[in-house]
Amino acid sequence: MDRTKVVRWIIGILSIGLVVAGILFYKSILSYVIISFIIAYLIAPIINYAQKFHIPRALSILIVYIIIIGLIVILLNVIIPQVKVQAEEASKFFKDIVKDPNAFSLKSLGLDGLSNFLDRIQTRFTFINIDEYTQTLGQQFVTMLNQIPQLIISSVSQIINILAFIIVIPFITFFMLKDERRLFKTFFSWIPNRYFEFSIYLFEKIEDSFGRYLRSILLETIIVALMSYIGLLILGIPYALTLSIIIGLTNPIKFFGPFIGFVPVILVILFSPVPNVMLIYAILMSLVVQQVDSNILFPSLVGKGLGMHPLWVLLTVIAGGYAFGILGLLFAVPVVFLIKTAVQVSATSLKQFEII
Amino acid sequence: MKLKEFFTQKPEKVQEEKDLIKFLSEVELFEDLTRNERRNLQEHLYQRKYKEDEIVFKKGYPNVVMYIVKEGELQTFIGSLEGENIKTIKPKDFFGEIGLFLEEERTATIVASKDSVLLGISKRDMNRFIDEHPRAGSKILRRLASVISSHLIATNQTLLCKREELDDLKKQLQEKENELNELKTTQTEEEKK
Numbered sequence: 001m002d003r004t005k006v007v008r009w010i011i012g013i014l015s016i017g018l019v020v021a022g023i024l025f026y027k028s029i030l031s032y033v034i035i036s037f038i039i040a041y042l043i044a045p046i047i048n049y050a051q052k053f054h055i056p057r058a059l060s061i062l063i064v065y066i067i068i069i070g071l072i073v074i075l076l077n078v079i080i081p082q083v084k085v086q087a088e089e090a091s092k093f094f095k096d097i098v099k100d101p102n103a104f105s106l107k108s109l110g111l112d113g114l115s116n117f118l119d120r121i122q123t124r125f126t127f128i129n130i131d132e133y134t135q136t137l138g139q140q141f142v143t144m145l146n147q148i149p150q151l152i153i154s155s156v157s158q159i160i161n162i163l164a165f166i167i168v169i170p171f172i173t174f175f176m177l178k179d180e181r182r183l184f185k186t187f188f189s190w191i192p193n194r195y196f197e198f199s200i201y202l203f204e205k206i207e208d209s210f211g212r213y214l215r216s217i218l219l220e221t222i223i224v225a226l227m228s229y230i231g232l233l234i235l236g237i238p239y240a241l242t243l244s245i246i247i248g249l250t251n252p253i254k255f256f257g258p259f260i261g262f263v264p265v266i267l268v269i270l271f272s273p274v275p276n277v278m279l280i281y282a283i284l285m286s287l288v289v290q291q292v293d294s295n296i297l298f299p300s301l302v303g304k305g306l307g308m309h310p311l312w313v314l315l316t317v318i319a320g321g322y323a324f325g326i327l328g329l330l331f332a333v334p335v336v337f338l339i340k341t342a343v344q345v346s347a348t349s350l351k352q353f354e355i356i
Numbered sequence: 357m358k359l360k361e362f363f364t365q366k367p368e369k370v371q372e373e374k375d376l377i378k379f380l381s382e383v384e385l386f387e388d389l390t391r392n393e394r395r396n397l398q399e400h401l402y403q404r405k406y407k408e409d410e411i412v413f414k415k416g417y418p419n420v421v422m423y424i425v426k427e428g429e430l431q432t433f434i435g436s437l438e439g440e441n442i443k444t445i446k447p448k449d450f451f452g453e454i455g456l457f458l459e460e461e462r463t464a465t466i467v468a469s470k471d472s473v474l475l476g477i478s479k480r481d482m483n484r485f486i487d488e489h490p491r492a493g494s495k496i497l498r499r500l501a502s503v504i505s506s507h508l509i510a511t512n513q514t515l516l517c518k519r520e521e522l523d524d525l526k527k528q529l530q531e532k533e534n535e536l537n538e539l540k541t542t543q544t545e546e547e548k549k
Binding site for chain 2: 051181196352
């Protein structure tokens with residue numbers, strides 16, 4: 001073998017080793033970088049807009065930070081205590097139900113016809129006890145429901161350390177935002193001339209579709225939560241704020257989201273002093289919100305949609321849920337969409353650029 | 357590390373940036389821009405180095421990037437690379453500007469004939485810059501329109517010259533044909549005799 005070839009091989013192997021070592025070394029902060037990137041990505045348009053008026057990037061980032069801190073303070077002082085009180089009340093409420101042996105009895109619904117029917121079945125088939133079934137089922141469901149907040153918290157905290165969230169992430173985000181253009185320049189300067197135009201093309205195409213998707217999903221979440229909040233307030237259903245936040249957060253989950261988000265509403269209505277008829281109104285309200293969301297908000301914000309077959313989206317959500325739990329439910333579709341876009345764009349443009 | 361150092365760039369980087377901003381004022385397209393506008397524009401430029409005989413892009417590639425020549429020299433080919441080059445691109449010239457307006461593919465192949473340094477700006481960044489800085493954008497677009505118009509006038513002129521040449525050639529051809537015909541007729545008459 002040629003001597004230069006040997007040297008090339010050695011250098012190649014060494015650099016691969018270096019990259020692997022680097023990944024292993026920085027592995028633990030990778031999630032911070034990804035989260036910072038997402039946050040920076042969402043804030044970037046504001047900073048770019050401010051730059052138009054000759055406001056230095058560093059300054060406008062600081063202003064945005066101060067605003068965000070202000071919002072968080074408001075959140076901590078106003079909304080969180082309210083949510084906490086509501087959540088505590090709700091949880092106590094569920095616990096009381098669990099203690100009450102007759103809570104899930106169909107007889108407690110106060111429908112004479114149904115009660116009589118149940119009694120008749122009871123007398124004819126002594127081995128069937130419908131009431132007992134519904135009671136055990138209901139109790140199991142409520143205990144499961146009580147565990148949901150803990151489940152969410154534990155799965156999120158697996159990834160993010162709260163302290164890191166407060167200190168490291170704003171720091172990384174700051175530099176990502178401030179040196180946005182320089183980071184791009186450095187990144188693209190590594191790419192050989194032959195692939196320069198292709199990489200810019202790929203990057204822009206992906207950014208166009210995925211970036212808009214990400215931003216509009218965030219906006220959609222806020223609008224849906226707001227609409228639900230107003231609806232629930234009008235209906236006079238208790239814990240409206242907590243419920244609407246849950247509805248908003250679960251909304252981006254394709255297909256299942258609206259149903260998952262609506263389960264707490266059903267439970268609250270059934271087990272609170274609010275008349276059960278409200279359930280129908282609440283369902284109507286949710287239907288209206290969903291129709292507005294899927295027919296007006298989603299098309300106007302996300303545009304043509306994902307371009308993925310509904311069945312594929314459904315399977316992706318299920319698979320994501322199996323693999324990564326609640327976070328999987330939320331992020332499976334965006335990640336698959338991102339990969340799909342990248343593959344699609346490269347498939348057509350690699351040929352155009354005569355790379356393959 | 358002092359806080360100030362943390363927030364400011366390295367001196368050589370600053371100098372590089374200053375040079376670039378100064379260079380941009382010499383490019384026809386950006387002549388009218390203020391320093392601040394040029395500084396903002398500069399952030400979107402990618403500096404690329406090309407070796408002699410390296411291809412920048414080929415005819416048929418998608419329109420992605422517009423280039424400004426900082427140093428070196430490049431050749432434009434419309435046909436094959438062995439064919440005749442149409443235009444030589446010199447420093448402060450730019451190419452790929454058609455891509456800003458048309459979605460079509462590249463209409464020519466550009467090859468560096470000397471070691472060159474190019475400043476590339478992506479079509480999307482350029483359009484975004486024009487949108488975000490309307491005042492600067494209108495200046496750039498006006499310049500671009502005047503450049504393209506003068507290209508058009510020059511092209512029209514050459515077209516006119518070529519047409520005149522063609523007419524001349526046609527006339528000459530006609531005359532030669534007439535002469536040939538006369539010769540033929542005289543020849544046949546002589547043969548008859």
